[in-house]
Amino acid sequence: MKNTFFVCLFILTFNASVHAQVLKSPDGNLILEFNLNEAGTPIYSLQYKQKTALKESKMGFVLKSDILLNKDFKLTNTQFQSENNTWRPVLGEQKEIRNQYNEMKVDLLQDKSERKITICFRLFDDGLGFRYEFPVQENLRHFIVQEETSEFNLAGDHKAFWLPGDYDSNEYKYTTSRISEIQTLMLDALNESLAAQSPIKNVAVQTPLMMKTSEGLYINIHEAALTNYPAMFLNVDSKTFALSSHLTPDAVGNKGYIQTGSHTPWRTIVVSDDARAILASKLILNLNDPCQFEDTSWIKPVKYIGVWWEYFIGRGSTWAYSDDQDVVIGPTDFSKLKPNGTHGANTKHVKEYMDFAAANGFDAVLVEGWNEGWEDNTAFKKERIYSFTKSYPDFDVKELSMYAAHKGVKIIMHHETTSSTVEYERQLKDAFQFMVDNHYTAVKTGYVGPIIPRGEHHDGQAMVNHYSYVAREAAKYKIMVDSHEAVRPTGLNRTYPNWFAQESARGTEFESFGGNNPDHTTILPFARLMGGPMDYTPGIFQGDLSVYGSKKNKLSSTLVKQLALYVTMYSPLQMAADLPENYMRFVDAFQFIKDVALDWDDTYILEAEPGDYITIARKTKEKQEWFVGGITDENPRIATIDFSFLPKGKSYVATIYEDGKDADYQTNPQSYAIRKMVVNRKTKLKQQLAAGGGVAISIQ
Template sequence: MKQLLIAALLLASLQAVGQHAPLTAQLDQVGLTFALNPNGQPTYTLRYGAKVVVKPSRLGVALADGQGFEGPLEVVGSETKDVDETWQPVWGEVKTIRNHYRQLTVHLRQPAAPRRLLDVVFRVFADGLGFRYEWPRQANLQYFTVTAEHTEFNLPANHKAFWIPGDYDSNEYAYTTSRLSEINTTPIEVIQLKAAPYRVQTPLMLKSDDGLYVNIHEAALVNYPAMMLTVDPKTFGLTSDLVPAVTGAMAYLQAPEHTPWRTIVVSDKAPEVLASKLILNLNEPSQIQDPSWIKPQKFVGVWWEMQVGRASWNYSDSSNIKLAGTDWSRLKPNGRHGATTANVKRYIDFAAQHHIQGVLVEGWNVGWEDWVGNWKEEVFDFVTPYPDFNVDELQHYAASKGVKIIMHHETSGSATNYERRQDAAYRFMDEHGYDAVKTGYVGRIIPRGEHHDGQWMVNHYVHTAQKTAASHIMVDMHEPVRSTGLHRTYPNWLASEAARGNEFNAFSDGNAPEHETILPFTRLMGGPMDYTPGIFKLQGYAASAPKRQVHTTLAKQLALYVTMYSPLQMAADLPENYNQHLDAFQFIEDVPVDWDDTRILAAEPGDYIVTARKAKGKEEWYLGAITDEQARQQTVKLNFLTPGTKYVATIYADAKDADWQKNPAAYQIRQQSVNSRTALKLQLAPGGGAAISFKPVAK
């Protein structure tokens, strides 16, 4: 009786100062606490077992009229519910996904006029937390402008962080590994926009000294700007930093509305972070009723030869080109154009010979003479080929070989021009047998002043996913905002770039050997990346920079097809370079891009990853193991194989003297009989890797 009296007095005291008794939700080791602080501002705390993941951290949203939700607020109600369901993705890393969470919805209200309402919805998973702000339909809030979001992630210690600058227009940076207190983007050469000194991009990967792995990102980014994080190097607090519109505002909304989910994935085991489906589960189910036309695939393409300077995108070197009024047949060709009918046929022949489904062709359409750097609105019309690219002839030739040509739509950042021309462009694709397109957004955005990661462009990417879906077109977007799991909702959106890809090895100092061991913990947490692996000529490929090289071994290039998941995988090198190593190319020919099961066998961000995957609908497994600049021995237990079944393991490994700097192309291929009780010892060279196929022995 005495305890009940004390509880009642405590509740009355809290209500008297505008506070509310804390609300909690827990699933397995992940525990959430919601409370109002003494100023009436909403806060949350997150724990993993006995360890603090996020200390009490503020929540809130500021509006342009000064009557936002920064606090004070009062709790007017709450409810919880449990959800435990399964669903099957159209394509992916696993056949079935469990969506299990405990939801806590907190109803908040401004205590004074205009007494607007805000809900904060939390979903607690066994591997983390998702939460978002929701504005219900209400008389006192209809159209409104967000000027700031006060979401905090106050960390308990000076964690190790894997980060890139929070650039509003590019994610194509090399990762820095440092303590939170050491984050400073000032010395980094920027790509698009001068980044703030302490602003970093998400997904942000963290590791605590007491053994927790924490990943902070967002899910279902729709009709809202991307969230970046400003780091306080003294307190280790992180604050949301939204990408502004040209007006300086962050988002223009109309109730009922909600923000994207803010996500925190946490585990004491690094492989469990990579295996998490939390972000996918926070996205809406597929909007495509019949997805049978969506085909995960591998492709080659007229692309790498332009990256290394052997060919050009542009047909001529003429200047002062205008889209309208130019007689392209009278222009003098430069002799370096890559997208010629004859050259494309060469790639089609190679694809057909090696069971590669697609051929990407960049530089096929007029406009490349002045496409970059001019902030010009009408550069491409997406339907007019250069004189040396015969659309009809190539359509028939590819069809006769059982190969599809992949369309390329570079917008030069002019989203306005692209949206005006999308209907015509997609009709052109349908008429000529194209069912997949790679879009590009290189350069400054038009509408002028908008950013790649702002609300306007976020809506453009979703609009493009919807438009292509309506035309039964698969899409791969380059230079967009980083992924947030929307491929669940739009499974025709096969992949994106939105990170520093393999191409940087062609025209810059390249990607450090650790780069591919970090990307799965960062960029790929939100969805597949078109990384363009499979480079076999690792040195001497750039005539203008003969010392330039790819920072991996050849065996590691093979392993990337397993460790870096995408349903759209490019064999990025030139056919002639593959023809010199057809024994190694066999792995690229064999490896699937769609899976029934995935096992992360070992992982440590920045150091190594070992991943095994089971082919869709087959009793075949594939394994990839990669390392950073350190040589490693990885012992791999094959207990993921079906017991009682014998397999032939074909092992593509680094040679004994392989080294990413000194001898990157040295590899060895061997076969051995294995079963579920076998353990393999893999010797990974510096910057190296191993790729293995496991095929059942015919009975």
């Protein structure tokens, strides 16, 4: 249903006392006010249940060179409409999503210059989205954005869960602090050794930014539908609690190259007094364009294992075939190089993984290090580092393709670019055709290190366009994409559902580099996952890496929490990341990973508090089965699991995977127990979670 009505305001001369334009959410809990101040600057504010979510905040742009598109405006037209419909995602947390909002568009004309912009506000029951639209006009055609001046002025010194602003990496640890403490804590937060780092010089944080106010409001700021525009960070004023947009620059310092007739991404503010509603919000997805593909039958969820974790844990397995540091892609004959004897992606070893996948019901095997060029993978100075169509001599593409078909599994292609995106785009079509010819249906792309073209950033406009270009090109070959080290997602998995997962945050691999904090996975769903599914790569059963000899790291979770992550960290692409031998040591616990679904009819957020705990139940798509996952931070707690999501009048058998009585993520992470009980919709379970622990439940 779509209702449209118009309100036109004709203002012949500049009028600083224009009455505020008011927009309410469908349920009336959110109220947006828009106005022009005395300088003709657009101003908006947001209230939730009579509490201030955002104070009056300015809007606009500075164009190159110092052209101010943020003042001297007059309001020429206001248009309202409402929308209320539902749509079905190809893959998702629920089979149907409601899209209901009230919209207000304000047309603004700048005095003297006669430049025009339109600001579109959409107010949902769970928050606000707004974007800038640039009408085709005589006095503005092509222009360069020097900075966007959108503000998000906070009403107090909120508790925030934040990552430091960095144009090239989102793989930092989360810091939890008050807004006023961010400046003081920034240097410590940036103290990480990452493959590519470009910290923002002023105090800035990344989005999604999750906050909690002293009044009990939960506020999340991010963006939706990021295309042909740089990613947004948030400048932080630690004294006034004011946030303002900060766009990623390109190699020469410009932010965005825009042509009129286009628009910016949406700026999103999700608000509730219930943390569960933040996790349940579909506002960001709703602000993205519908699916661009007519046929989506080839887009499937994937549960996989891989020749991957062994590279990180110090077992002597390597990506590279030889130790020769002077290879040149093209002229080098790799068959004449001396093998190093540690290359993991060899035919025999990959077959072993295929056997394990087939025997345990997995869809696919990821193989990293299969292709020529890994000897130079840390150079960051060569444009052409890899071939994406030539395998190492000990990786027989044709033989493995036939073996995979015989076993009923797929191989997931790996395209690590080492951020040489120029070369990747040169090879892209040949690489995708190579995949089709050899029956690969999914690819994991990687962007480790500084970007080539040099001076560009992972989060800049050029790279934003690159990521979506890869997804669109892949769709032409019916290939699904899992991108790592890419810009954080903004809901484009609705538009391009073959772009079905991203890393774009600190994943499990960092447990081998120096660890993640126990609260990390209780923050990620409120932050990074607001934009889309994450390939977090859970399922590590052997958390003490010292058993492999060269590392002393320990995981920040119990074994049972690793199981629960398959439910709390939504993704249609889920890896069982540990070594097969470790799963064979804990066969009964491994059963949950084998059973858990990847695509869902419904999702129920049972309990949630950012940084502390999350408990989620999900119903498998088109099946009468449910899975529950509950996790906690470093503090043990009792989770309350309410089974009222089950159908009336029926009882089910629940298999409960729980922390052992002596379990603790630091001292005894592998202690667990498994029990069964009969449950119905009236059942309420009080479940003990260990420090850094969790619970996982299968219901059939």
